[in-house]
């Protein structure tokens with residue numbers, strides 16, 4: 029496929045100080061730099077990007093493409109990488125949405141058996157096939173909105189059988205959709221009703237039964253824990269991460285959404301690939317993240333939907349940190365997987381520039397799921413996952429026109445999957 033367009037993408041760049049050499053990400057002031065080529069071609073073959081550059085480089089060569097897409101006036105960007113979702117779930121929770129409008133807080137709803145436990149009950153009553161069908165609709169929805177790679181968590185099972193059921197649905201999505209998918213085991217999402225008042229015993233179950241089962245079936249790449257006020261403590265999180273490590277599960281954790289929970293420091297200590305949410309982040313947390321391998325991952329859709337405070341993204345970037353963006357697509361705190369809208373929240377509310385936001389939602393979010401060597405930017409040898417915008421006046425128009433559908437087509441693995 030060749031295109032004739034503005035090709036815009038994070039450069040592979042120098043690895044940031046103190047990071048793993050083999051993985052790309054962009055940090056601090058480099059995030060403002062989104063290299064682009066005007067009037068460009070992009071050549072894809074066998075699912076990969078094989079060449080790109082200014083159109084003039086193509087003249088005189090004898091490239092014979094099977095499919096040629098003219099993208100004049102459009103932008104070609106790396107497909108979005110959404111590194112934090114819970115898009116396998118049963119039903120929806122608009123009842124709680126209205127309860128919140130009437131004044132209940134997220135924590136109050138959780139204490140009444142709503143929230144995550146509500147979704148766990150529904151999931152228990154839903155067959156694996158039905159759960160897959162519901163999740164497939166969401167997977168196709170996000171593809172149409174420009175997402176090419178996504179991380180999906182378990183965590184609405186909260187017993188061994190239902191957690192495995194969720195992870196098998198994720199595996200089936202991997203096999204049947206063009207998305208690149210990474211799976212995360214999140215047994216420690218909430219304490220299930222059956223263990224009410226017996227949280228340490230539930231942690232035992234996670235450590236002694238669930239993680240070994242997940243590990244033996246090879247159903248997840250990552251382990252997560254909701255390390256926050258009212259959910260799991262730092263000590264419990266450490267136990268869970270250590271158990272996960274025995275099965276090669278790398279940590280990616282929910283931290284500091286509801287309080288200064290210490291979760292960021294725990295994540296850094298255990299070489300988490302990412303710590304996510306971070307609405308409660310102060311100087312000590314920023315210091316802990318500096319020079320670490322852990323990507324601060326921000327989920328502004330959740331703060332928007334819950335009407336809560338946003339993480340200090342500007343301060344993080346100005347301190348030299350990288351940041352990644354993800355949707356947190358889930359039924360309780362962010363019922364949307366629209367990454368273009370996440371770009372709008374990042375720019376309008378968190379004051380990232382459009383270039384920073386695109387870097388955060390592509391290369392850095394690819395890093396957050398351990399795939400930035402193959403995803404998240406336009407580079408030779410990378411997977412041919414790109415989105416083509418409609419005709420727009422500049423890249424800035426993308427987050428600016430915050431409800432317009434500006435995604436013209438989506439190419440994943442070199443195939444047009446949405447148009």
Ligand code: NIG
Nearest residue numbers: 143144330356358359360361
């Ligand atoms: O990322 N923070 C914890 N978990 C989800 C919410 C899940 C739910 O309410 O169903 C989140 O916001």
Ligand code: FE
Nearest residue numbers: 112114282356
């Ligand atoms: Fe989440």
